[in-house]
Amino acid sequence: MVAALVPTGGPASADSSGGVTPVLSTAAATLETAWDTTCVISDAAELRCWGSNFNGQLGQGDIVDRGSQSSHMGSNLPPINLGTGRTARSVAIGSGSVCAVLDDGGVKCWGRNDHGQLGLGDTASRGDGPGEMGDNLPAVDLGAGRTAVAVSVGLATTCAVLDDGSVKCWGENSSGQLGL
Numbered sequence: 001m002v003a004a005l006v007p008t009g010g011p012a013s014a015d016s017s018g019g020v021t022p023v024l025s026t027a028a029a030t031l032e033t034a035w036d037t038t039c040v041i042s043d044a045a046e047l048r049c050w051g052s053n054f055n056g057q058l059g060q061g062d063i064v065d066r067g068s069q070s071s072h073m074g075s076n077l078p079p080i081n082l083g084t085g086r087t088a089r090s091v092a093i094g095s096g097s098v099c100a101v102l103d104d105g106g107v108k109c110w111g112r113n114d115h116g117q118l119g120l121g122d123t124a125s126r127g128d129g130p131g132e133m134g135d136n137l138p139a140v141d142l143g144a145g146r147t148a149v150a151v152s153v154g155l156a157t158t159c160a161v162l163d164d165g166s167v168k169c170w171g172e173n174s175s176g177q178l179g180l
Contacts, residue, residue, distance in 0.1 A: 034093035034153075038067070045087035046079035047100060055096040056128025057111030063128050081134035082108055094153030098127075099140075099160075105147025106139035107160055115156040117171035142168060 030041040036052035049058045050067035058066055059080035066072040080100075082088060086108075088100040096112030109118040110127035118126060119140035126132045140160070142148060146168075148160040156172035169178040 030090060032091050032093055035095050037093050037098065039091045039093060039098060041088050041091060045089075045103065047082065047088040047091060048077050048079050049091075049093075049098060050077060052096075053128075055112035055125050056132070057093075057096050057098050059098065059110050059127045059133050061127065061130040061133060083135045083137065090150065092151045092153040092158075094158065095155045097153055097158070099151045099153050099158055101148045101151050101160075102139070105149070105163065107142065107148045107151055108137050108139050109153070109158060110137060112156075115172035117153070117156050117158045119158060119170040140170070 029043045029045070032039050037049055037057055038051050039047060039049040041047050047059075050072065051058070051065065053060070053063050053065045056063055060066075060078065066077060082100060082102060086106075087103045089103055090101045092099050094112075094117065097109060097117055098111050099107055099109035101107055107119070109120075110133065111118070111125060113120070113123050113125045116123055120126070120138055126137055142160065142162060147163045149163055150161040152159050154177070157169060157177045158171050159167055159169040161167055167179070171178070173180065
């Protein structure tokens with residue numbers, strides 16, 4: 001089975017290997033893949049992720065993997081709820097966690113959090129249980145008046161480039177990777 005990004009109104013055509021399954025009903029604006037998770041931001045700014053979900057990194061309030069069956073994809077793959085009126089400008093994937101830079105310059109992260117890589121001041125995973133996403137998922141505190149222009153997620157460390165050109169990092173620091 002091959003997954004394909006299909007432009008608005010475009011049909012997915014079958015092939016001899018079992019067919020093509022549309023991932024989105026609109027064109028993809030941004031595609032990011034790492035580890036065992038893939039995320040796409042559509043041209044309508046909807047963020048959707050599929051793949052492994054052992055830490056809730058797909059942001060659906062469960063730990064159900066998605067994408068291994070055609071019934072998981074297309075219109076059956078729900079967008080991630082980032083909060084009332086919020087959309088994603090960019091997305092970064094780490095080992096079991098995902099972060100998005102939002103339309104307002106905020107950053108929200110979910111999934112694995114054993115080293116505080118979600119930037120929320122604790123080690124509780126988010127996105128793996130009901131009621132943890134959307135308005136219930138706090139944005140990372142980037143500092144007074146600061147917004148993010150980019151975010152990068154590693155194994156257990158996350159860094160954001162801020163609007164003033166500075167960099168803020170959080171998570172594991174066993175080898176000095178936070179730059180503190």
